[in-house]
Amino acid sequence: MARVERAQRGGHSGVSIEDVAAAAGVSTATVSRAVRGLPRVSPATREKILGIAESLGYVASSSASGLATGRTKTIGVLAPFVSRWFFSKAIEGADRELHARQYNLSLFNLGGHGSHRERLFSKTMVYKQIDALLVLCMALTHEEIEHLQKIDIPLVVVGGHVEECPYIGIDDYAAAATAVRHLIGLGHTDIALLHGDDETDLNFDVPRVRIQAFQDVMREARLPVRPEWDEWGDFTVRSGQEAFRRLWARSGPKPTAIFCASDEMAMGVIFEANKAGVQVPEQLSVIGIDDHDFAEAMGLTTVGQQPDEQAELATKMLLDELDGIAGAVQSTVAPHRLIVRRTTAPSHRRPEPSA
Amino acid sequence: MARVERAQRGGHSGVSIEDVAAAAGVSTATVSRAVRGLPRVSPATREKILGIAESLGYVASSSASGLATGRTKTIGVLAPFVSRWFFSKAIEGADRELHARQYNLSLFNLGGHGSHRERLFSKTMVYKQIDALLVLCMALTHEEIEHLQKIDIPLVVVGGHVEECPYIGIDDYAAAATAVRHLIGLGHTDIALLHGDDETDLNFDVPRVRIQAFQDVMREARLPVRPEWDEWGDFTVRSGQEAFRRLWARSGPKPTAIFCASDEMAMGVIFEANKAGVQVPEQLSVIGIDDHDFAEAMGLTTVGQQPDEQAELATKMLLDELDGIAGAVQSTVAPHRLIVRRTTAPSHRRPEPSA
DNA sequence: TTGAAAGCGCTAACAA
DNA sequence: TTGTTAGCGCTTTCAA
Numbered sequence: 001m002a003r004v005e006r007a008q009r010g011g012h013s014g015v016s017i018e019d020v021a022a023a024a025g026v027s028t029a030t031v032s033r034a035v036r037g038l039p040r041v042s043p044a045t046r047e048k049i050l051g052i053a054e055s056l057g058y059v060a061s062s063s064a065s066g067l068a069t070g071r072t073k074t075i076g077v078l079a080p081f082v083s084r085w086f087f088s089k090a091i092e093g094a095d096r097e098l099h100a101r102q103y104n105l106s107l108f109n110l111g112g113h114g115s116h117r118e119r120l121f122s123k124t125m126v127y128k129q130i131d132a133l134l135v136l137c138m139a140l141t142h143e144e145i146e147h148l149q150k151i152d153i154p155l156v157v158v159g160g161h162v163e164e165c166p167y168i169g170i171d172d173y174a175a176a177a178t179a180v181r182h183l184i185g186l187g188h189t190d191i192a193l194l195h196g197d198d199e200t201d202l203n204f205d206v207p208r209v210r211i212q213a214f215q216d217v218m219r220e221a222r223l224p225v226r227p228e229w230d231e232w233g234d235f236t237v238r239s240g241q242e243a244f245r246r247l248w249a250r251s252g253p254k255p256t257a258i259f260c261a262s263d264e265m266a267m268g269v270i271f272e273a274n275k276a277g278v279q280v281p282e283q284l285s286v287i288g289i290d291d292h293d294f295a296e297a298m299g300l301t302t303v304g305q306q307p308d309e310q311a312e313l314a315t316k317m318l319l320d321e322l323d324g325i326a327g328a329v330q331s332t333v334a335p336h337r338l339i340v341r342r343t344t345a346p347s348h349r350r351p352e353p354s355a
Numbered sequence: 356m357a358r359v360e361r362a363q364r365g366g367h368s369g370v371s372i373e374d375v376a377a378a379a380g381v382s383t384a385t386v387s388r389a390v391r392g393l394p395r396v397s398p399a400t401r402e403k404i405l406g407i408a409e410s411l412g413y414v415a416s417s418s419a420s421g422l423a424t425g426r427t428k429t430i431g432v433l434a435p436f437v438s439r440w441f442f443s444k445a446i447e448g449a450d451r452e453l454h455a456r457q458y459n460l461s462l463f464n465l466g467g468h469g470s471h472r473e474r475l476f477s478k479t480m481v482y483k484q485i486d487a488l489l490v491l492c493m494a495l496t497h498e499e500i501e502h503l504q505k506i507d508i509p510l511v512v513v514g515g516h517v518e519e520c521p522y523i524g525i526d527d528y529a530a531a532a533t534a535v536r537h538l539i540g541l542g543h544t545d546i547a548l549l550h551g552d553d554e555t556d557l558n559f560d561v562p563r564v565r566i567q568a569f570q571d572v573m574r575e576a577r578l579p580v581r582p583e584w585d586e587w588g589d590f591t592v593r594s595g596q597e598a599f600r601r602l603w604a605r606s607g608p609k610p611t612a613i614f615c616a617s618d619e620m621a622m623g624v625i626f627e628a629n630k631a632g633v634q635v636p637e638q639l640s641v642i643g644i645d646d647h648d649f650a651e652a653m654g655l656t657t658v659g660q661q662p663d664e665q666a667e668l669a670t671k672m673l674l675d676e677l678d679g680i681a682g683a684v685q686s687t688v689a690p691h692r693l694i695v696r697r698t699t700a701p702s703h704r705r706p707e708p709s710a
Numbered sequence: 711t712t713g714a715a716a717g718c719g720c721t722a723a724c725a726a
Numbered sequence: 727t728t729g730t731t732a733g734c735g736c737t738t739t740c741a742a
Contacts, residue, residue: 016719027729032721042727057505062484063421064719067734072418074461082450083443083648091437095464104484105462106429109450129417129459150412237652271652293438294649297592297626371735382713387737397711419735422718 015058024052035060074104075318076130080138082109084235085264085292086307090136090158093308097315106130110138127151132318134158134311135165137206154321156314156329159307160206166331168314172206175303175336176213176261179287182301182338183257184221187347188285191218192229192255194243194265210261210289229255233265240268248276256347257285263292263302270298270343281345291339299342310334370413379407390415429459430673431485435493437464439590440619440647441662445491445513448663452670461485465493482506487673489513489666490520492561509676511669511684514662515561521686523669525660527561530691531568531616534642534658537693538612539576542702543640546573547584547610549598549620565616565644584610588620595623603631611702612640618647618657625653625698636700646694654697665689 020035021028026045033041034049035058041049052058066072077094079087091107098105108126126133130153137159140148145164148155157167183191193214196207218225231247233239240260248254260266266288273280280286288295291304313332320328375390376383381400388396389404390413396404407413421427432449434442446462453460463481481488485508492514495503500519503510512522538546548569551562573580586602588594595615603609615621621643628635635641643650646659668687675683 017721018719028720029722029730030728033728036721040727045727059482061422061719063418063427064734065721066418067416067422067736068719068721070734082437082446083440085438088438088443091462092464095437095462099464105464107446107450107460107462109447109454109460127414237649241652267649268652271654275654294592294622297596297623299626299630372737373735383736384714384738385712388712391737395711400711416735419718420737422720423735423737425718 015056017058017060020049020053020056020058023056024049071131071322072104072129073102074106074130075132075134075315076106076108076126077134077136078108078110078126078138079136080110082107085290086159087136090307090311093306093311094134094315096308097312097319101319103131103319131322134314134318135162136311137169140165154318154329156318158310158314166317166329168310168317168332168334170305170310170334170336172209173213175289175305176210176259177217178336178338179259179289179303180214180217182340182344183259183285183287184217184223186257186285186344188255188257189223189347190229190253190255190257190349191223192231192247192258193225194231194233194240194258194260194269196261196265197232197234207261214259228252233261233268235262235264237264237268237271240265241272242268244269244272244276248278255284256349257287257344260286260288263288263290263295263300266300266302266343267292267294267298270300281343282348285344285347287344289336295339296341301341301344302339303336304339305334305336370411372413372415375404375408375411375413378411379404426486426677427459427484428457429461429485430487430489430670431461431463431481432489432491433463433465433481433493434491435465437462440645441514442491445662445666448661448666449489449670451663452667452674456674458486458674486677489669489673490517491666492524495520509673509684511673513665513669521672521684523665523672523687523689525665525689525691527564528568530644530658530660531565531614532572533691533693534614534644535569535572537656537695537699538614538640538642539572539578541612541640541699543612543704544578544702545584545608545610545612545704546578547586547602547613548580549586549588549595549613549615549624551616551620552587552589562616569614583607588616588623590617590619592619592623592626595620596627597623599624599627599631603633610639611704612642612699615641615643618643618645618650618655621655621657621698622647622649622653625655636698637703640699640702642699644691650694651696656696656699657694658691659694660689660691 017028017031021031024031026049030041030045031049034046035053062073075098077091079091081087082091095105106129132154133148135155135157140162145162155165157165159169161167180191193211195211215225228250229247231243233243243265258269260269266286269286270280273284278284286300288300288302291302295302317329372383372386376386379386381404385396385400386404386408389401390408417428430453432446434446436442437446450460461484487509488503490510490512495517500517510520512520514524516522535546548566550566570580583605584602586598588598598620613624615624621641624641625635628639633639641655643655643657644660646657650657672684
């Protein structure tokens with residue numbers, strides 16, 4: 001009778017491994033092996049147990065198995081934002097791999113929570129709740145890195161470098177250089193730069209590297225880098241709009257092309273240029289970096305990258321490492337590629353052959 | 356000496372409540388009370404314990420406390436996508452509230468994982484790992500609803516109705532009607548509809564309701580609803596582009612305005628119209644629904660909603676319910692508002708007064 | 711105000 | 727192949 005009662009509650013919240021064991025007339029150890037697909041269970045008992053577990057709606061308590069094994073089967077994803085292209089794509093990519101391997105994804109969004117310094121993650125959360133950590137494109141303080149190393153869980157950062165941490169991302173220098181060379185190859189000599197903000201600690205050295213590449217390539221081509229054409233933004237559309245406005249509000253000659261450190265900023269520039277009656281690409285060529293979801297629709301020329309694949313790979317490494325494959329986590333350079341569309345065109349100004 | 360050894364490991368992975376208790380010379384029960392801020396601990400001992408816990412880098416194991424209390428302190432967020440505007444915004448909103456109340460967010464992304472039917476969430480995951488569930492704008496099967504009700508954890512769906520489930524979202528009918536009336540008020544009589552797909556089970560009745568509103572308002576104004584101007588998309592930019600192309604490729608007269616069931620589709624229409632040389636809004640007025648992040652930059656007229664606030668409120672209700680406030684979860688209609696920008700204008704065609 | 715002790719549900723040796 | 731038996735680290739009566 002007791003069994004019947006239990007069976008009637010089938011599917012309810014409180015079905016434990018003991019209920020299944022009792023109903024199957026075996027020990028909890030056997031049930032544990034059976035449901036986890038471990039060896040040392042006869043086909044017959046396994047089948048019986050699985051059937052009963054199913055009908056009872058048994059699901060193992062993650063807290064209990066987590067406590068027993070020391071593994072939570074979830075990995076943490078640390079992101080400064082979730083609603084920006086790079087991050088949302090990366091999250092999707094990480095999720096693909098996690099999902100395929102039966103892991104859970106715990107999201108830690110650091111954006112917009114007052115002071116960034118309330119970086120919780122060393123304290124309240126993350127820690128002891130996850131088996132590994134995926135850091136999306138954000139800087140970590142020395143303190144934080146140190147802390148993470150102490151609790152030594154596998155860690156990899158995607159989309160930027162953090163000293164001493166394995167990372168996966170494109171070669172930002174090469175990608176930026178490619179973009180600038182494309183512009184130069186089109187005959188542009190008056191090229192403006194819209195770089196990402198260097199100030200915030202969220203996007204660490206990526207902006208810096210892209211700026212460096214711009215300057216190097218310009219110098220290499222013996223082209224002037226004019227400080228009044230050096231604008232900055234925070235990778236958002238709005239900041240691209242503002243940058244364009246500032247650029248065009250200033251007196252003096254205007255550039256014929258602009259290299260933007262992200263597609264969202266490039267789009268902002270284009271929207272604002274449209275509004276101001278500046279023709280793209282006739283009067284102004286615009287190139288970005290990313291290959292944002294909207295880039296194709298807008299015809300935006302860009303240097304594309306795939307954050308989802310980057311994060312998927314990173315996640316795979318993390319999980320492999322957890323599976324005991326030592327050295328599975330390795331810094332890797334992800335591919336980028338120039339995608340020429342309709343926002344870049346030959347310069348309308350006197351083509352002045354370099355050198 | 357043993358204490359010294361422990362202290363030296365301070366910050367390491369394995370610091371348990373027992374380590375803290377030993378170091379403080381009290382029982383684990385007292386440590387437990389102290390670190391959780393419970394009463395029945397003298398100020399002196401509390402302070403001492405907290406100091407030691409801090410210096411040892413103690414963090415409670417979530418598995419252990421989860422097992423002991425039956426609460427995981429994490430809520431699940433079920434989303435069909437993460438990189439689309441509505442969803443990423445909603446996730447951010449949910450996170451705000453969770454973060455503020457020290458809960459974790461476990462993300463379950465159902466998109467792109469082969470067959471949608473592998474809806475895992477009744478089985479593998481979600482269940483027993485979360486204290487409550489936030490469903491973002493997706494349909495649930497009867498089976499799934501039933502299952503969720505059985506394991507009865509608090510549940511609320513944001514952005515659409517699921518029978519018998521509390522939901523939070525805008526009044527889709529009213530929002531769509533507002534958009535269409537705006538067009539009609541501008542003198543348009545030849546209005547096309549770009550509705551969301553009805554087929555997929557992901558976006559359930561939202562598309563249907565918006566279609567209905569369109570038809571009702573048109574009928575009310577005695578305006579023709581032409582089947583050849585009825586297009587559909589899946590809420591993405593690309594589908595908006597395709598819809599525009601189909602619409603313009605068909606022979607016969609063209610509409611002077613189009614109501615799109617989402618901003619992303621509206622943007623697709625605009626991008627494609629630009630490419631085809633169709634002036635917006637001179638030749639074609641376009642209105643969407645959402646107030647996407649890019650809408651302002653593009654000057655898109657739309658009926659705005661705020662998924663982040665919707666999700667934040669929903670999360671608050673869930674957490675309140677978990678806090679023992681019975682009836683905290685209640686269906687609520689979220690606000691929408693017409694935002695007139697630059698993609699809608701009076702009809703260029705002979706204004707033909709209705710009635 | 712504090713402590714002792716019994717679990718929470720599962721896993722993992724080790725025996726049988 | 728299966729069962730027994732300790733825990734895993736924390737919470738929570740109940741006593742003291």
